Amino acid sequence: MPSPLLSLSDAKPALLLLTAGVFVLSNLINKKLPCNGLSHPLTVSVLLVIAVLLVSGIPYQDYASANQPLDWLIGPAVVSLAVPLYRNLPIIKPWIGAILLTVVCCLIANLVLIWAITTCMDATDSSRIALSTKSVTTPIALSVNSLLKGNPALAAALVMVTGISGALIGPPLLKKLKINDPRIKGVALGFTSHAIGTQRAFQAGPVCGAIAVMTMILTAIIVSLIVPVIGPFLAS
Amino acid sequence: MIHTITNTLAGLLYLILFYCLGQWTQSATQLPVPGSILGMLYLFIYLSWRGQVSHRILSGSNLLIDYLSLILIPGCVGIMTCFQLMARDAWVILLTLAITLPFSFCLAAWLLGRLTGTLQPESITPEVGNR
Numbered sequence: 001m002p003s004p005l006l007s008l009s010d011a012k013p014a015l016l017l018l019t020a021g022v023f024v025l026s027n028l029i030n031k032k033l034p035c036n037g038l039s040h041p042l043t044v045s046v047l048l049v050i051a052v053l054l055v056s057g058i059p060y061q062d063y064a065s066a067n068q069p070l071d072w073l074i075g076p077a078v079v080s081l082a083v084p085l086y087r088n089l090p091i092i093k094p095w096i097g098a099i100l101l102t103v104v105c106c107l108i109a110n111l112v113l114i115w116a117i118t119t120c121m122d123a124t125d126s127s128r129i130a131l132s133t134k135s136v137t138t139p140i141a142l143s144v145n146s147l148l149k150g151n152p153a154l155a156a157a158l159v160m161v162t163g164i165s166g167a168l169i170g171p172p173l174l175k176k177l178k179i180n181d182p183r184i185k186g187v188a189l190g191f192t193s194h195a196i197g198t199q200r201a202f203q204a205g206p207v208c209g210a211i212a213v214m215t216m217i218l219t220a221i222i223v224s225l226i227v228p229v230i231g232p233f234l235a236s
Numbered sequence: 237m238i239h240t241i242t243n244t245l246a247g248l249l250y251l252i253l254f255y256c257l258g259q260w261t262q263s264a265t266q267l268p269v270p271g272s273i274l275g276m277l278y279l280f281i282y283l284s285w286r287g288q289v290s291h292r293i294l295s296g297s298n299l300l301i302d303y304l305s306l307i308l309i310p311g312c313v314g315i316m317t318c319f320q321l322m323a324r325d326a327w328v329i330l331l332t333l334a335i336t337l338p339f340s341f342c343l344a345a346w347l348l349g350r351l352t353g354t355l356q357p358e359s360i361t362p363e364v365g366n367r
Contacts, residue, residue, distance in 0.1 A: 019306070019309050019310060020306070022309070023305065023306045023309060040305070041305045042305040042308055042309065042312065045305065045306075045309050046309060046312040046313055046315065049309060049313045050313055050315065050316050053313070053316065054316070060313065060314065060316055060317050063310070063313065064310055064313075064314065067309070067310035068310075070306065070307050070309065070310050071307075071310055071311060073300060073307045074272070074307055074308070074311065075255045075258075075259070075271070075272040075275070076248065076251040076252050076255045076272075076275075076300060077300040077301070077304055077307055078255075078270075078272035078273065078275070078276055079251045079254045079255045079258065079272060079275040079276045079279050080251050080276075080279075080296065080297030080300040080301055081276055081297075081301070082254075082276045082277070082279035082280040082283060082297075083279075083283070083289055083293060083294060083297040083298075083301075084297075084301070085276075085280055086280055086283040086284065086289060087289060095352060097351075098348055098351035098352045099348065101347075101351060102344055102347045102348045102351065103344075105343075105347060106340050106343050106344045106347065109339070109340070109343060110336050110339070110340050113332075113335060113336050113339065114332055114336060117328065117331060117332050117335065118328055118332065121327065121328045121331065123325050123328040124321065124324065124325055126321065127321070127325040127328060127329065131328075131329065131332050134332075134333070134336075135340065138308045138311065138312065139272065139304075139307075139308065140270065140272075140273065142311055143270035143271075143272055143273075144270060147268065147270055151318060151321065152311065152314065153311075153314030153315055153317050153318045154315075154318045154321055154322065156308075156311050156312045156314060156315060157312070157315040157318060157322060158329065160312060160315075161329075161333065162333060162337065165333060165337060166337055166341070169337065169338065169341075170341050173338060173341055173342070174341070174345060177342065177345065179345050179349065181349070183348075183352075184345050184348050184349055185345075187344055187345075187348050188341050188344045188345045188348075191340065191344050192337060192340050192341055192344070195304065195305075220273070221273060221276075221277075224269050224270050224273045225269055225273075228268035228269060228270075229268050231268075
C-alpha cells in the first residue's frame with residue numbers, strides 16, 4: 001500500500017516513539033473513562049497503534065522490528081513478578097492451599113471444555129493452543145504459544161478479549177450469585193481475566209487486588225507447567 | 237536522583253540475570269516450561285532464601301511492573317496479522333469464551349467458597365448446579 005508516510009517506517013525511533021506516545025495518551029484517556037476492561041491502557045493503546053498503522057500503511061513487521069527493545073523486556077518482566085508473589089505471600093498464606101486447588105481444578109475443567117468445543121467445531125491448531133492460554137497474563141501466553149509453535153499474536157488477541165470480557169461480566173455475575181467476599185472476588189478475577197481483572201479487583205479494595213495479583217501469578221505458573229505438557233495432545 | 241536510577245538499573249540487571257539463568261536452564265534441559273517462568277521461580281527461591289527484597293530488586297521490578305502495559309503493546313499489536321485466522325475461527329472463539337468465562341467464574345468462586353468455608357453452600361449451589 002503506497003503511502004506518503006511510508007518514509008516513516010525507515011525511521012525506527014519514530015515508531016518506538018509512537019508506542020510511547022500512544023501509551024501516555026491512553027493513560028490520560030483511562031483517567032477520564034469509567035474503569036472497566038475496555039478502558040485499560042493496554043486495550044486503548046493497541047487499538048490506537050493498529051489504527052495508526054492501518055491508516056498510514058506501515059507494515060506490522062516494520063513496527064515490530066522498531067519496537068523490539070520492548071519485547072526484550074517481557075522476559076525480565078515475568079521474572080519480576082516473583083517480587084509481588086513473595087511480598088504478598090503473608091496475606092494469602094492461610095488460603096494458599098485452597099487457591100492452588102481451585103486454580104488447578106478450574107484450569108483442568110476449562111481445558112477439557114476448550115478441547116471438547118474446539119474438537120466439535122474443528123478449530124485450527126493455533127486457535128486451540130491460543131484458547132488454552134486465554135486466561136493467563138499476556139507475557140506467559142506469548143511464551144507458551146511460541147514454545148508450542150502456536151500463534152503468539154492470536155494468543156495475545158484472545159488474552160485481551162478474555163481479560164476485557166471477564167472484567168466486564170465477572171463482577172455483575174458474582175453480585176448475582178450473592179458473593180461479596182473480596183477474597184473470592186479477587187481469586188475469580190485474577191484467574192479468569194489476569195492483569196485486566198486485577199486492575200478491576202483493586203477497585204474493590206486492596207485485599208481483593210492483592211489476592212487477584214497472587215492468583216494471576218499462580219495461574220500463570222500452573223498454566224506454563226500444564227499447558228506445554230498437554231499442548232501436543234490439544235493440537236492433535 | 238542519580239542514586240535512584242543506579243539502584244533501578246542494578247535491580248534490572250538482577251532481573252535480567254535471573255531471566256538468563258531461566259532461559260539457559262530451559263535450553264539445556266528442554267523442559268516444556270518457558271524460561272521466564274523458571275527465572276521467576278529462581279528469583280522467588282532467592283528472595284525466600286534472603287528473607288527480604290533488597291531495594292534494588294524492588295525498584296527494578298516496580299519499574300517493569302508499572303510499565304508492563306507499555307512493554308506488551310508491540311506483541312499485542314500483532315493481532316493485526318491474524319485477523320483472517322480469527323475470522324475463520326470466530327464462532328469457535330466466541331462460543332468458547334461465552335461458555336468457559338461464566339463457567340470458570342462460577343466454578344472458581346464456588347469451589348474456593350466451599351474449600352475455605354466462607355460461603356453458605358445453599359446460597360450459590362443451585363445456580364452453579366445448572367451448568
